[in-house]
Amino acid sequence: MNICPNCKTDLNGTEIPEENRHLYGDKTHFNRKIGVEVRGMYDGVLFWKCPDCNWAWDRWPKGESRLWALAQTHITRQQNTVILHEEARRFAALTPEGRADLEAFWKGGE
């Protein structure tokens, strides 16, 4: 299973031509997940990101791994950004009446 842990989108990309598969560890499809490298921190992929919803998740195993620890602030920041965007999107999708109700509720109005 190669899916995004957040939006569950299929992360399998286009099919790798059979004659080239040996170059990609005999995988049948390219991978759509984005490897994020943080310059000055680690020379390589520090964590993964979804190309569709921008959710970030671990590449390195939790625990003793120094790279796992390094990735955590970046992953948390990215996930919080996605959640904020999602809330803003949901708010914008409300009807004008729904939006007015919600604003009144937040202001403690009637």
Ligand SMILES: [Zn+2]
């Ligand atoms: Zn996603």
